[in-house]
Amino acid sequence: MFSPELIPIITILVAIYIVVVALSYWGVHRIKRGIYAKDSEMKRRLYELAILKEISDRTGYSLNIQKILDVIVGSLNQFLEYSAVSYMLLEPSKVVFKADIEKSVSTQFIKDVRTRMLGSLSALLGRDLSSAVVEETITGAIMIDALEEPVRSYFNIPLVIGDQLVGVLTVSHTKAGLYKESEMEILYKIVNQASQAVGKLEEVVKTEQGKIAAMLESMLEGVVMTDKDYHVIAANPASKIVIGYKGEAVPTIFNFMDAFKGVLDIRGKLEEAIKLDKILTIDEVFFGGKYYQVVVSPVKSNVGVTKGEILGGVVIFHDVTHEKEAEKMRSDFTSMMVHELRSPLGNIKKIGEMMRSSKVLEDKQASSEYVSMLYESSSSMLDLVNDLLDVAKLESGKFSIEKSSVDIKEILSERVKFFETSARDAGINMSLLVAEGVPNSVSVDAKRITQVLNNLFSNALIYTLKGGTVTAICFLHKKGQTISGEAQAVSAPWISDSMSGDTTILPDSVVVAVTDTGEGITPENIEKLFNKFTQFASSARDSEHKGTGLGLVIVKGIVEAHDGVVRVGSKLKSGSTFYFTIPL
Amino acid sequence: MTKKILIIDDDKIFSKILRDGLVAGGNGKYEVVTAFDGEEGFEVAMKEKPDLIMLDMMMPKVTGIEFLRKYRKEESGKNTPVIVETQLSDLEKMSEGVELGVRGYIIKSDYSLDTILRQVEDILK
Numbered sequence: 054m055f056s057p058e059l060i061p062i063i064t065i066l067v068a069i070y071i072v073v074v075a076l077s078y079w080g081v082h083r084i085k086r087g088i089y090a091k092d093s094e095m096k097r098r099l100y101e102l103a104i105l106k107e108i109s110d111r112t113g114y115s116l117n118i119q120k121i122l123d124v125i126v127g128s129l130n131q132f133l134e135y136s137a138v139s140y141m142l143l144e145p146s147k148v149v150f151k152a153d154i155e156k157s158v159s160t161q162f163i164k165d166v167r168t169r170m171l172g173s174l175s176a177l178l179g180r181d182l183s184s185a186v187v188e189e190t191i192t193g194a195i196m197i198d199a200l201e202e203p204v205r206s207y208f209n210i211p212l213v214i215g216d217q218l219v220g221v222l223t224v225s226h227t228k229a230g231l232y233k234e235s236e237m238e239i240l241y242k243i244v245n246q247a248s249q250a251v252g253k254l255e256e257v258v259k260t261e262q263g264k265i266a267a268m269l270e271s272m273l274e275g276v277v278m279t280d281k282d283y284h285v286i287a288a289n290p291a292s293k294i295v296i297g298y299k300g301e302a303v304p305t306i307f308n309f310m311d312a313f314k315g316v317l318d319i320r321g322k323l324e325e326a327i328k329l330d331k332i333l334t335i336d337e338v339f340f341g342g343k344y345y346q347v348v349v350s351p352v353k354s355n356v357g358v359t360k361g362e363i364l365g366g367v368v369i370f371h372d373v374t375h376e377k378e379a380e381k382m383r384s385d386f387t388s389m390m391v392h393e394l395r396s397p398l399g400n401i402k403k404i405g406e407m408m409r410s411s412k413v414l415e416d417k418q419a420s421s422e423y424v425s426m427l428y429e430s431s432s433s434m435l436d437l438v439n440d441l442l443d444v445a446k447l448e449s450g451k452f453s454i455e456k457s458s459v460d461i462k463e464i465l466s467e468r469v470k471f472f473e474t475s476a477r478d479a480g481i482n483m484s485l486l487v488a489e490g491v492p493n494s495v496s497v498d499a500k501r502i503t504q505v506l507n508n509l510f511s512n513a514l515i516y517t518l519k520g521g522t523v524t525a526i527c528f529l530h531k532k533g534q535t536i537s538g539e540a541q542a543v544s545a546p547w548i549s550d551s552m553s554g555d556t557t558i559l560p561d562s563v564v565v566a567v568t569d570t571g572e573g574i575t576p577e578n579i580e581k582l583f584n585k586f587t588q589f590a591s592s593a594r595d596s597e598h599k600g601t602g603l604g605l606v607i608v609k610g611i612v613e614a615h616d617g618v619v620r621v622g623s624k625l626k627s628g629s630t631f632y633f634t635i636p637l
Numbered sequence: 638m639t640k641k642i643l644i645i646d647d648d649k650i651f652s653k654i655l656r657d658g659l660v661a662g663g664n665g666k667y668e669v670v671t672a673f674d675g676e677e678g679f680e681v682a683m684k685e686k687p688d689l690i691m692l693d694m695m696m697p698k699v700t701g702i703e704f705l706r707k708y709r710k711e712e713s714g715k716n717t718p719v720i721v722e723t724q725l726s727d728l729e730k731m732s733e734g735v736e737l738g739v740r741g742y743i744i745k746s747d748y749s750l751d752t753i754l755r756q757v758e759d760i761l762k
Contacts, residue, residue, distance in 0.1 A: 392695065392724055396648055399746025403654045406750050419657075426650050 118142065118212070118219060119149065121247050125222070126153050132239060134231065135224040136202075137163065137193070140212070141170045142220035147186040148174070149220075154193035158200060158227060163191060165204045166225050173209050177218055202227035208237055214248045215255065275370035278352065279306060281363065283323055295370045297341065309368070316340050322349040323366040330363060337373070346371040382586040393437055397430040404430070440603040444585055447610035454498035454614045461495045461502065461563055461635065462487050462527055468506040469525050472514065480519035488528035488543040495563055497635055501611045508604035509567040509631050516571035517628075522546070526566040530634060533557050536564055537622075546570075548630040550622035559634060562617065566632035573625040582621065583609045608633070640761050643687035644671045645678030645704065646722060647696045651745065655691065658750040659757065667757075675699025679707060686713050689761055691743075693722045694734075705737045718760050 122140045129138050139152035150170070152163055167187070175182045206226040212219050222244055224232065266287070269276050275292030279285050283306050288298075296312035298304045309319045317338050326333050332350040339345075348369040354362045404427050446452040469485045476483040506525075513523045526545040530536055536556040540547040546568045574582070585606045605619075612619045612633040623629035642659060646652045656669045670685050672678035676699045682690065690708075694701035701721060708714035718740040734742070740760055743753050 395724060395746040396651065400648070400650045400654060402746070403651070403658070403750055407654060407658060422653075426653070430650055 118214065118251055119151075121251065122151075122212075122220075122222065125243055125247060126151075129224070129240075129243075130155055133224060134226065134228075136226045136228075137166060138222075138224050139163075139166055139170065140220055140222045141167075141174055142212075143174070143178075143218070147188050148182060149188050149190075151190045152192070154191065154196065156227075157194045157197045158202065159198045160196050161198070162200075162202065162204055162225070162227070163196065166207070166223060169204070169207060170209070170221055170223050173211075174218075174221055177211055177221070200227075205229035206231035208232035208240070210237075210240055210244050212244060212248060215252045273372070275368075275372075277309060277368040277370075278365060279323060279367070280365040281327065283320055283366070285309075286365065292368075292370060295341070295345070295372075313338075313340060317347060319349075319368060322347075323368065325349070327351045327363055327366050337377070343372055343374045344377045346373050386586045390437075390441070394434060397434040400430045401427060401434075437603075440607060443607045443610070444603050447607065452610055452614060454501055454611070456496045456498055456615075458494045458496055459499045460493050461497060461565065462491055462493070464499060464502060465506065465525055465527055465565060468503065468510060472510045472523075476514055476523060479514060479517075481514060481517050482520075482522040483524075484522065485525045486527070486543065486545055488526075488545075490529045491527055491563055492529075492637065495635055495637065497615060498611075501614075502635075505608045505611050505633065506565070506567075508608050512604065512631070513567050513569040513571065513629075517569045518571070521570040521628075523570075524568045526564075526568065526632075528564050530556070530559060530562045530564045532560050536620075536632070536634075539564070540566070546628075546630075548622040548624050548628055550620050550630075556620075559618065560636045562634035562636045564632055564634050566630055568628060568630040570628040573627055574621070574623040574629055575625065579621050579623060583619070639666060639668045640688040641668045641670065641685060642689045642691060642757065643678065643682055643685060644669060644691045645673075645675065645681075645696070645701070646671070646691070646693035647673050648693070649673065651722075654750070655753070658754065662750065662754040663757075675701065675704035678704055682708060682714065682717075683711065687717065689757065690717060690719045691722060691757075692719055693745075695724070702733055702737070705734065705739070709737055720756065720760065 119142055122142070126138050126140065129135070136156050136158050137152050137154045139150065141151075142149040148171070150167055152166065154163070167189075171182050171185075171187070204225050205228055208224050208231075210222045212222055222240075224240070226232070269287060269289040272289055272291055275295040276287070276289045277285060277292045278287040285303055285306050288304050292309075293299075293304060296304065296309055298308055298312075306320055306323075313319050317335060317340070322333055322335070325331070326349045330351050330353075332348065335347040335349070337344055338347050348371065350367050350369075351363050352365045352367050354360055354364050404423055408423065443452070465487070466485055469483060473483050510523070510525075517523055524546050526540065526543075526547075528539060528543050528545065530539055534557060536559070537547060537549040545566065547566070548568060582605050585603060609619050612635075616636050617634040619631070619633045621629060621631050644652050644655055646655070652671050652673070656671060659667050659669050670681055670687065672681040674696050678690075678692070679699070692701045692704065696704075699707075705719065708717075716738075719738070720741045720743060721734055721739050722743050722745050724745060741756050743756065
C-alpha cells in the first residue's frame with residue numbers, strides 16, 4: 054500500500070477536489086441563476102415591447118388622445134395589477150373622467166380616486182378644478198358598496214403632449230405597498246410613447262394644416278370646410294368675399310345659409326353629400342351678380358384606422374362669370390351677325406315684292422327712292438360680308454399682305470380728297486398735315502392701307518358733328534422719342550393716349566393719324582373698340598352710327614401684319630386721335 | 638273709317654317699305670305713322686293713340702319689350718293690339734311678349750308683305 058507520509062497529501066488533494074467540485078457546482082448554479090434571470094428579464098422586455106408595439110399600432114394615426122388612452126387602459130392589465138385604472142382628461146369646457154374597474158370595489162373607492170385625480174390635476178396645473186364639470190364613465194366590474202376596502206395603493210402619471218399637460222392616468226389598488234416608482238417604468242414608457250406619437254403627429258398635422266391654409270388663402274375659389282356636424286372649420290378669404298362677409302373670424306354655416314337663402318340650400322347639399330357619400334356639382338348658381346359653379350363634396354379620412362370614414366364636407370365656389378360672359382358674347386355676336394345679314398336681305402326681298410306688285414312704284418320719285426334703298430341694302434350687306442371675311446382671315450392666320458414700295462403721303466392725300474365730298478355734305482372741315490422728312494417710298498400693301506384709312510376716316514366723319522374738323526396727319530417717328538411729343542413738334546391736333554404705354558421703344562416709323570373733334574370715347578369703350586364681339590354688338594344696336602363695327606378689328610389686323618401698332622387717344626367732348634405706325 | 642297704325646322700328650328701310658305696303662295695300666283704310674326707337678315710339682303712341690302697333694323687338698335705347706312694359710301701364714295702351722316684328726332667332730324670347738298681350742308676330746325677313754297685310758287686316762277687322 055502507500056506510505057503513511059502520503060496521507061496528508063492525499064487528504065489535501067481530496068480536500069482540493071471537494072472544494073473544486075463544490076466551487077464548480079456553485080459557479081454553475083450562479084451562472085444558471087444568471088441565465089434564468091436574464092431569460093425572465095428578456096421575456097419581460099419582449100413582453101413590454103410587444104405591448105408598446107400593440108399600443109402604437111392600435112393608436113396608429115389617431116390624434117384623439119382619449120381613444121389612445123382607451124387602448125392603453127385596455128392593455129394595461131396584462132402586466133400591471135390593479136383594482137381600477139382611470140384617466141382624467143382636460144377639455145375646454147369640462148373634465149372627462151373614465152374608470153375601468155378590474156376587481157369590484159366600493160363606490161367610495163372610485164369617488165376617492167376621482168377626488169385624488171382632480172386634486173393632482175389642479176396641483177399640476179396650479180388651477181382649482183374642484184368646481185369643474187366632470188363627465189364620468191365607469192366600465193368593467195360592478196361596484197359593491199359592501200366591500201369597504203379603501204384605496205391603499207395609488208399611482209399617478211401626468212399626460213403631457215407637446216409641452217402641455219392634458220390629463221392624468223392612474224392605477225389604484227385595495228392592496229397596500231404596490232406601485233413603487235421603480236416598478237412603474239413600463240407605464241411611463243407606454244404613456245411617453247403615446248404622448249410622443251401624438252405630439253409628433255400633431256406637429257405633422259400642424260405643418261400640413263399650415264400648408265393647406267396657405268393654399269386655401271391663395272385660392273381664387275371660395276372654399277368652406279365643415280365637420281360632420283356642419284360646423285365650419287375653415288373658410289378661405291375668397292369664400293368670405295363670395296358671401297360678402299367682412300368679419301375677421303371664421304364665418305358660421307348660418308352665414309353661408311343666410312347669404313344663399315332662396316338660391317341654394319348649402320346645408321341641405323352638404324347633408325346630401327355627406328349622407329350619400331357623393332360629390333354634388335351645381336352649375337350656374339347666380340348669386341350676388343355672379344355665376345358660380347358650386348361643388349359640394351364629402352371629406353374622407355385617407356390614413357390610418359379611420360381610412361374611408363367621412364370627416365365632414367367641403368363646399369367650393371368657382372366663379373364662372375367670365376366664362377358665362379364670354380359665352381354670351383359669342384352667342385350674341387352670332388345672333389347679331391345673323392340679324393345684320395338678314396335685315397338687308399329681307400328688305401331687298403320686300404323691295405322686289407313692292408316693285409312687282411304695288412302701284413307705289415308707278416310714281417317716278419318713289420321708284421328712284423326704292424332703287425337707292427336697294428343699293429343701300431345690298432351694299433351694306435356686301436360691306437358686312439367683306440368685313441366678316443377679313444376678320445375670319447385674320448383669325449385663321451390666312452390674312453396676307455402684298456407689300457410694294459409706295460408713297461404713303463400720296464395715298465393719304467388721295468383718301469382725304471375722296472372723303473372731302475361727304476365731309477362737306479356733313480358740314481365737317483377736312484384737312485391734311487404732312488410733316489417734313491417722311492420718305493417718299495414706304496413698303497406697304499397699298500390696297501390694305503387704303504382700307505385702313507377708309508375705316509379711320511369714315512369713323513371720324515360719323516362721330517364728328519357739324520362744324521367739326523377731321524385732320525389727317527403724317528410724320529416720322531424716331532426711336533427714343535414719344536409720338537405725342539413728335540406730334541406736338543409738328544403742331545398737329547393731337548389727343549394723347551394715356552393708356553397705351555411707352556412709345557419711345559417703337560422703332561423708326563411713319564406715323565399716320567386721324568384726329569377728330571367728335572364726341573370722344575370713354576376709356577371702357579376704347580377697350581372694346583378692337584374686340585370683334587363687343588364692337589359688332591354695340592354698332593349693330595346703334596342705328597345712328599351705322600357700320601359693321603368690325604372696321605377697327607380689321608384695321609388692327611392690317612397694321613399688325615405690317616408690324617406696326619394702332620393706338621387711340623380720346624377725350625370726352627373734345628375728340629379722338631387714332632394713329633398707326635408703319636416701321637421703316 | 639281709317640285706322641291708325643304705328644310702326645316702331647329702327648330699320649328705316651324696312652319701316653318705309655312696310656309703311657308704303659300698308660298704305661297701298663289698305664286702299665286708304667290705313668293711316669301710318671312711324672317712330673325709330675322705343676323712346677320716340679312711346680311719345681308718338683301717347684300723342685297719336687294708334688289702333689295697332691307694329692313693334693320691332695331689337696332696337697337701340699329702348700327695346701321693344703321695354704317699350705311694351707311701359708306702354709301697357711298707360712290707360713290708352715292697355716288694350717291696343719300689338720304685332721311684334723322679330724327674327725326667327727328671337728322667337729324664344731317671346732314669352733314675355735305674350736304675357737304683355739302681344740296679338741301676333743311677324744318674322745321680318747321671312748313674311749311677305751301680303752302675309753303681313755292679312756294679319757293686320759285680321760286684327761283690325
